[in-house]
Amino acid sequence: MKNKSRWFALVLACSVVLGACSNEANNTPAEPTPEQSAKSNEPADPFGRYEEPVKISISIEVDPTDNELPQGDTPLENQYTRQIKEALNVDVDHQFAASGQNLRQRISLAIASNDLPDAMVVNAVELRQMVEADQIADLTEVYEQYASPDIKTIIEKTNGAALEAVTFDGKMMALPGVQANADGIHLMWIRQDWLDKLNLEPPTTMAELEMVARAFVENDPDGNGQRDTIGITGPESGGKLYANFLESKNNLYGFDPVFSAHDAFPGYWLEGEDGKPVYGSILPETREALASLRDLYAKGLIDPEMGVRNKADEPIIAGKSGIFFAPWWMAYGPLTNAVKNNMEANWQAYALPLNNDGEFKPHAATPSTEFVVVRKDYAHPEVPMKLLNNLFKNEQENTFDPSKGGPGYYPLRVVYAPSDEIEFSVQAFREVLSGSKTAEDFADNKAYKLLPSDIASLKTIKNEPYDSMDISTWNPEANWGAWTRTYSLMVGGGPLVDTEYNEVPSLLYEQTPLMESRWVNLRKLEDETFLRIIMGAAPLETFDSFVENWKRQGGDQIALEVAESLAE
Amino acid sequence: MVRDRTFGNRVTDIVLIVILVFITLSCVLPIWYTLSLSLSSNSAAAAGQVWLWPVDFNFNAYAQILNDNQFFRSFWTSTERVLLGVALNFTMVVLMSYPLSRTAREFKGRNVFMWILIFTMLFNGGLIPLYLTIKELNMLNSIWALVLVGGAQTLVFNVILTMNFFRNLPKELDEAALVDGAGPWYILFKIYIPLAVPVLATVSLFSIVYHWNEFLYGLIFMTREQFYPLQTYIQQLVVSVDPSTMSEAQYRRLSELSNRTLDAAKIFIAMLPVLLVYPFLQRFFIHGITLGSVKE
Structure with missing residues (x-):
């Protein structure tokens, strides 16, 4: 009896398993083969309308809390999809929609289960996975034949960086987006009102930085009679000390300018003295920079809770911190709330501190972080390119009204920003404020999409004198939204215009094959060691053994691989 | 001896009460914190100034x-x-x-x-x-x-x-x-x-x-x-x-x-x-x- 039922269970279990296997094989959808002949007969027109309706399923990033769409519109049925239907005769369907981290999870699920939409927007890591899994189409011809001249210009203006990011074995496997340069340049943000109160100047060198930070900690800049202020804010728990070649921009509250003031570029692949690629984190300059950060921390000038704080922006917003390092857009970050809490919190940005040669030498970010990929067997691989052409053209012609749903609702949208958008806007604002130009002079400037509306609201939020950026000369309460953008641009973008600087690029911004298995551990070793050195939990000499370990645990091999991939 | 036992019991009681209060607080405080956060102004919340009592009390979030x-x-x-x-x-x-x-x-x-x-x-x-x-x-x-x-x-x-x-x-x-x-x-x-x-x-x-x-x-x-x-x-x-x-x-x-x-x-x-x-x-x-x- 017992034996019988045991057998029965086994048979049952087997049949279930077998059934599941055969089912899966049967149910793999029969993919339509690409119609090569149809494609070549059709003349390549980047904006051409299809005779017959063409269907495309995509993934899209949609925020569930977004209320921008007018009544009756949905993420699938709005001004963008209607325009696409009319201009291109393309029907868009969403295979899935999610936001933020969850979108990444859905995309991983789609890649792992090979249940892909016809096209989607992915990041660099996902792109590599899909290339290796042979899931996506070669877009070399599509790009050559269908990319509009404007988009080609923008992509080619990146000195090949955008194309490099999507080229695998000489084939173009995705369409790269191109974003403004400024996001990768980290500036020093400082409480100007504290400096003024203590009769100090913005620190230009590391020595001056130390002096100012000491004054911020010891001389009670917030005037509450207590020693409760932080000199320099450091990264929050899980934050990065510096941007690296894989995540090369928008590192909030790191120490990027401190490292570059020592000519150190940790996390970047640099050209060594022998001309071979070398990893910046193992160079002696990095050791020097760590020594100086360690010294600052030991003297209590860097937030003692750095690396353990849950939210590094809290002391900034609460008016307890005097200096932090971040890119230009900080009014979108903590500063709006900081000013709401204290209308006198006068945060200004500087391209400082300088290195020993008196230069500001930031590291440069990759222009491309978003890529449009097309499923291998999709019958119309040129549709995504045409969608992007159409978007760019209509954004220049102001066809769309962003108040009826932001451009994020455009299918497969990636940004094609002229890489000097920030700097150009700052110049334009200054010219309008000084009266040398008027709003009309910029009305035709289609490439800079937001400029006309920015200029229109400029004088409602900026009071005279127009050449001062002091917080007291702004009127944020008139229009917080416009203030956020304009203050970010003029205060955060100003130094980018006024400073002459040479950017230091990484030799590459992608993973090489060996990194996939090794990099996580190497990176962990690096992060932990550096954090311990700065916080005094390990002696500075640990750096030397770190270099040894890093090389032994695969770093040397990876450096060789990087050299090979650059030689290609 | 009776007194000893009572004393021992009371010590045990106190220890138990302290532990229970601690456990209870660790359950109740997060909920209470969320509530007071939800009744504060956004900029105060972002500055980390809210703890057990709402700062700038308002119902905007619920509205x-x-x-x-x-x-x-x-x-x-x-x-x-x-x-x-x-x-x-x-x-x-x-x-x-x-x-x-x-x-x-x-x-x-x-x-x-x-x-x-x-x-x-x-x-x-x-x-x-x-x-x-x-x-x-x-x-x-x-x-x-x-x-x-x-x-x-x-x-x-x-x-x-x-x-x-x-x-x-x-x-x-x-x-x-x-x-x-x-x-x-x-x-x-x-x-x-x-x-x-x-x-x-x-x-x-x-x-x-x-x-x-x-x-x-x-x-x-x-x-x-x-x-x-x-x-x-x-x-x-x-x-x-x-x-x-x-x-x-x-x-x-x-x-x-x-x-x-x-x-x-x-x-x-x-x-x-x-x-x-x-x-x-x-x-x-x-x-x-x-x-x-x-x-x-």
Whole structure:
């Protein structure tokens, strides 16, 4: 009896398993083969309308809390999809929609289960996975034949960086987006009102930085009679000390300018003295920079809770911190709330501190972080390119009204920003404020999409004198939204215009094959060691053994691989 | 000596009270903190100035929620899921536990079924096969994907609990009923179910809490946000975003949406239903889980 039922269970279990296997094989959808002949007969027109309706399923990033769409519109049925239907005769369907981290999870699920939409927007890591899994189409011809001249210009203006990011074995496997340069340049943000109160100047060198930070900690800049202020804010728990070649921009509250003031570029692949690629984190300059950060921390000038704080922006917003390092857009970050809490919190940005040669030498970010990929067997691989052409053209012609749903609702949208958008806007604002130009002079400037509306609201939020950026000369309460953008641009973008600087690029911004298995551990070793050195939990000499370990645990091999991939 | 014992008892009491107060606080404080955060001004919340008492007391966050259609849509999806899920769970648990509580002599093949059940409890195919199955069954974006998949995963545990409870009921009740001419259905509905109220309340509570709080399946099986259950919606609000991969439009959006008070208000409202249901079912809960636990 017992034996019988045991057998029965086994048979049952087997049949279930077998059934599941055969089912899966049967149910793999029969993919339509690409119609090569149809494609070549059709003349390549980047904006051409299809005779017959063409269907495309995509993934899209949609925020569930977004209320921008007018009544009756949905993420699938709005001004963008209607325009696409009319201009291109393309029907868009969403295979899935999610936001933020969850979108990444859905995309991983789609890649792992090979249940892909016809096209989607992915990041660099996902792109590599899909290339290796042979899931996506070669877009070399599509790009050559269908990319509009404007988009080609923008992509080619990146000195090949955008194309490099999507080229695998000489084939173009995705369409790269191109974003403004400024996001990768980290500036020093400082409480100007504290400096003024203590009769100090913005620190230009590391020595001056130390002096100012000491004054911020010891001389009670917030005037509450207590020693409760932080000199320099450091990264929050899980934050990065510096941007690296894989995540090369928008590192909030790191120490990027401190490292570059020592000519150190940790996390970047640099050209060594022998001309071979070398990893910046193992160079002696990095050791020097760590020594100086360690010294600052030991003297209590860097937030003692750095690396353990849950939210590094809290002391900034609460008016307890005097200096932090971040890119230009900080009014979108903590500063709006900081000013709401204290209308006198006068945060200004500087391209400082300088290195020993008196230069500001930031590291440069990759222009491309978003890529449009097309499923291998999709019958119309040129549709995504045409969608992007159409978007760019209509954004220049102001066809769309962003108040009826932001451009994020455009299918497969990636940004094609002229890489000097920030700097150009700052110049334009200054010219309008000084009266040398008027709003009309910029009305035709289609490439800079937001400029006309920015200029229109400029004088409602900026009071005279127009050449001062002091917080007291702004009127944020008139229009917080416009203030956020304009203050970010003029205060955060100003130094980018006024400073002459040479950017230091990484030799590459992608993973090489060996990194996939090794990099996580190497990176962990690096992060932990550096954090311990700065916080005094390990002696500075640990750096030397770190270099040894890093090389032994695969770093040397990876450096060789990087050299090979650059030689290609 | 009596005094000594009293003294010892009092020390024990004090220690126990301190520990219990500590445990209670660690449960209550997060809820209280969320509440006071939700009643504060956003800039104070972002500055980390809010702790146990709201700063700049206001109801703005709650007023804003009233305008958020998706919140209510998700709230309804979750309610629907709980109602369907609990009803399904109750039916299945009762109908499975009763036959399985018989001996192998009374119910041939009982052990086989038990093995299959236990097997599913210990092993499963993983997320991707599950996703493919649901997709091939055309259940993506359907409430049934949430009800059935979630229900199936908690069912076995609930069945075992209930089955053990049934087994503990005196055999003589069955026998007496049989002698009086009652069939299995009659015995189940008129004798077993009324006697098993504590354990059935317990498994229903498990099921309510599970279906209300589960968010992963909402994310996996629902391809559009309008179908998200409430906890999936909430999860979207609180996942942290890495700025290094963000485009300009995204951090602009983040700054518009980063609203800790609003998030706290939504989280608080989402906690309420379970908080309200719990006290009423709790007395069964304590009874039920211990009653089913001892098998003779």
